[in-house]
Amino acid sequence: MIKVRPPFAFAATARFLRFTEAEAVDTFRDGLYARAFYLKGRLYLVRVEPRGTAARPALSLSIAPAKNVTPPILQAAESLVRHIFTVGHDLKNWQQQVADDPLLRELETEHRGLHLACWPTLFEALVVSILSQQISTAVAMTLKRRVVERFGESLAVDGQTYFAFPRAETMAGATVEDLRALGLSNAKAQSIIELARAASRGTLDSNDLKEQDNETVIARLSQLRGIGRWTAEWALMLYFGRTDIFPAGDLFLRGAFVKYFNAGVPLAEKEIRARAAERWGRWSSYAALYLLAGMRAGRITLKPERVVSSQKAGA
């Protein structure tokens, strides 16, 4: 059992960045989140369910196959679940941050308890982001499913097949042709293979990056092929769980900021990043997250002409 500080919306968080309908790794059905993970090098299915009350929320987990579950395995599963559901984030602080911000206060109320959902590994976070570059999320999730079914190990539990996200070591052995056959572009294929090699060699050490400040992590990740600022910022949010990122390179977020916080007057990316930091400070990632949630709910909409590409800083 894992205790979580209120407010905590389990279902919304489990579903949020997981696109569960189309994908083969994360599943969320009947209020139950289930996914195959490597724990101490072996594959297990971990199931997570909400427990407790709104005032004292908690998560319970179960692991299959149950027979080889030792205390270290259970501990590894718990720490992974804490990471994925960003149990360390105290959303009371986020509520305080937007107390004087009418739009985000409204979004906070509508999506109260939505946590950032993190990917289990840096490798997966970066691969998913590379797959998502430029194309719609529907396409990206199709590509992800194909990659997972081609390169991931699977586990059968109760007649259901669950795929693990492929290991970096496995993907390091893939060829560009393998990935192109799944519909990836040449550039995505090359980037993912190089990333897998770096990760399996240990060149891409997330423990080392964990200690670094945002700009250092962005600079280091950007040295990898196929990773620019956009991808690195999403990795800071969606793997490292940092709360102070506003990915201003994102087409939607840029458009939303311009429309709702600058009266539709275009702003340079750099300027948006600076103003987001002034407004939302340490909780800028949550501003980004709740704007996305607002978009999915239809509350935040962008007219095409408001989505402005990189133009001169508005004067």
Added chain:
DNA sequence: ACCCAGGCATTGG
């Protein structure tokens, strides 16, 4: 048949 969608690397001013 188009057009575009939660970018990036490269090239050239």
Added chain:
DNA sequence: CCAATGCATGGG
């Protein structure tokens, strides 16, 4: 610092 270009699939 800024702008233009090619890239992949799938949905409208």
